[in-house]
Amino acid sequence: MKFTAVVVIAPDDFEDRVIEHAQQAGATGVTILSGKGIGGESKKTFFGLTFEGTQSVLLMVVGSHLTAPILKALHRLLVNGSESRGLAFAVPIEHLTGIDMRQVGKFEEALRREDG
Template sequence: MKFSVLVAIVPEDLEQPAIDAARELDSGGITILSGRGIGNDTKKTFFGLSYDGSQSVLIMVLEKGLSLQVLKAIQSIVMPQETDSKGLVFTLPLEHLGGIDMSQVAKFEQHMKETL
């Protein structure tokens, strides 16, 4: 079985909808980190202080086929229209993996059987 790492960087207000979308597809565990980013746009200022906004970084280890489904689900949340992106989601291939709960592997295998 091949695995991927899915990383989604979303505004804090879209964190829960992104988690819900991943959970609906039986994504398993999700690691959530807080972050800040610097974009290409000029920042909003208030009395000379800039405000970039907070972001959440969601990290998931998924079966390769499931990772594409979760990516598309989260993409529809962070990019509801083709020109208006509010986040970023991508996957990376995972070569080596240790410490994954075997019950999660069984869930991935069951999901694969159901989708085939």
């Protein structure tokens, strides 16, 4: 079975919605990291203090067959016309160890249902 790492970088207040959309599309687990970023626009200030919004970095290891449905679901959440509220991308995993074998069973079961 082939796996993919799906990475999402989004504002903290989108964290729960990102997880919900990804799970509805088939993701089963997520690792959440906290981060800060520097975008292309200048930072906002408030009374001379610089405001830097925090971001969540969400990492999901999924069966490769789930990559497109998850990214499509995240696109609907993160992209609003020309406005982007986050970034999502996928990277194929060539070697993997330590995955819970129960998860592999779930992935394989989902593949069998799709092949129907």
